[in-house]
Amino acid sequence: MRQPPLINSKKTTPKLVCNAVWKIFGDFSKAAQVFDTQYWPPTQNELDKFNLIGAVQQASLEIYDGEIFVIMGLSGSGKSTLVRCMSRLIEPTRGEILFNGQDLLKKSNKEMIEIRRHKMGMVFQHFALLPHLSVLGNVAFPLEVQGISRQQREARAMEVIELVGLKGRENYLPRELSGGQQQRVGIARSLAVEPELWFLDEPFSALDPLIRREMQDEFLRLQNLLRKTIVFITHDFDEAIRLADRIAIMKDGHIVQIGTPEDIVLRPATDYVSEFTRDVSRAKVLHVSSIMQPAPKRTPKGGYGGTILQSAKINAIAAQLKSASKPFAVIDEDENIVGKITRDDIIDVLFEG
Ligand SMILES: Nc1ncnc2c1ncn2[C@@H]1O[C@H](COP(=O)(O)OP(=O)(O)O)[C@@H](O)[C@H]1O
Ligand SMILES: [Mg+2]
Numbered sequence: 001m002r003q004p005p006l007i008n009s010k011k012t013t014p015k016l017v018c019n020a021v022w023k024i025f026g027d028f029s030k031a032a033q034v035f036d037t038q039y040w041p042p043t044q045n046e047l048d049k050f051n052l053i054g055a056v057q058q059a060s061l062e063i064y065d066g067e068i069f070v071i072m073g074l075s076g077s078g079k080s081t082l083v084r085c086m087s088r089l090i091e092p093t094r095g096e097i098l099f100n101g102q103d104l105l106k107k108s109n110k111e112m113i114e115i116r117r118h119k120m121g122m123v124f125q126h127f128a129l130l131p132h133l134s135v136l137g138n139v140a141f142p143l144e145v146q147g148i149s150r151q152q153r154e155a156r157a158m159e160v161i162e163l164v165g166l167k168g169r170e171n172y173l174p175r176e177l178s179g180g181q182q183q184r185v186g187i188a189r190s191l192a193v194e195p196e197l198w199f200l201d202e203p204f205s206a207l208d209p210l211i212r213r214e215m216q217d218e219f220l221r222l223q224n225l226l227r228k229t230i231v232f233i234t235h236d237f238d239e240a241i242r243l244a245d246r247i248a249i250m251k252d253g254h255i256v257q258i259g260t261p262e263d264i265v266l267r268p269a270t271d272y273v274s275e276f277t278r279d280v281s282r283a284k285v286l287h288v289s290s291i292m293q294p295a296p297k298r299t300p301k302g303g304y305g306g307t308i309l310q311s312a313k314i315n316a317i318a319a320q321l322k323s324a325s326k327p328f329a330v331i332d333e334d335e336n337i338v339g340k341i342t343r344d345d346i347i348d349v350l351f352e353g
């Protein structure tokens with residue numbers, strides 16, 4: 001079972017911070033002075049008046065070491081623009097981006113290229129594999145760019161090819177692979193440099209639902225091994241709640257809510273967010289800890305039917321409690337009893353109480 005990363009904003013420096021980031025498309029330079037002196041931060045009306053597009057507006061977030069941070073929003077809500085601002089593939093118009101506490105906007109272009117090459121990995125929905133290079137050549141390519149020797153880069157490439165389940169196909173050309181396999185090559189290629197920060201922009205959106213699901217499982221398996229810090233973009237709310245430690249929901253350039261899947265489903269901040277959460281099965285997102293009852297002082301008369309972890313999701317333990325006549329003890333990771341839960345508690349959630 002996946003353990004949530006430790007998130008403690010007071011003790012850990014976030015891996016990445018966005019502070020009031022803006023990206024305005026259109027001819028902003030002409031209007032910049034007026035905006036900075038009179039209209040900052042601008043309203044949608046003010047942007048419209050000058051024919052400007054506020055693709056990202058006042059976006060602030062913190063991403064912590066080892067978490068999967070999902071940015072979810074409909075098409076056009078500003079997800080790709082925001083994620084590109086994080087690596088300065090797109091220059092933010094205003095705001096601050098901190099990577100390991102360092103201000104990225106103060107880095108020269110040359111420094112940014114080095115940071116991207118060595119510390120960041122990127123996977124896009126439609127990224128081009130090099131068609132004339134084999135799987136091995138494609139995966140080793142970013143290492144070649146780094147100037148790593150052939151022997152070393154191919155050894156490393158073989159490791160990641162095996163990691164993503166493509167061992168045996170290292171000499172295939174991209175066109176000899178299925179869509180899902182090509183996406184695995186892209187994933188392997190982005191992992192070859194061992195990025196500190198891994199960006200994936202709708203990596204599975206073009207795949208068929210069954211393959212997409214398989215890739216999501218595969219992605220979670222990889223993350224369990226690698227513990228990367230990940231920014232994952234999707235327009236699919238189900239994908240978001242399956243993968244995310246935390247989700248930021250975007251609408252019209254704004255971040256409207258940031259929270260764990262459970263937070264968002266239980267406490268949607270706006271009607272817009274409620275629309276997404278309405279059809280989500282609560283059993284998929286709720287943990288035992290959010291529906292358990294307080295632990296009784298003494299063990300119940302008939303004893304417990306068994307124990308379950310407080311961090312388990314309801315859908316994962318439903319079968320176990322389906323025919324239980326006794327309550328189960330809820331335990332924490334150190335096996336202390338922290339609550340109890342009954343079959344009826346589970347049924348309430350399953351039938352959306
Ligand atoms: N290079 C650009 N020039 C002008 N407008 C752009 C550009 N790139 C994106 N936009 C606009 O910015 C908004 C956000 O786009 P994008 O970040 O691609 O959204 P998403 O990834 O959520 O689909 C959209 O309205 C889009 O049309
Ligand atoms: Mg996009």
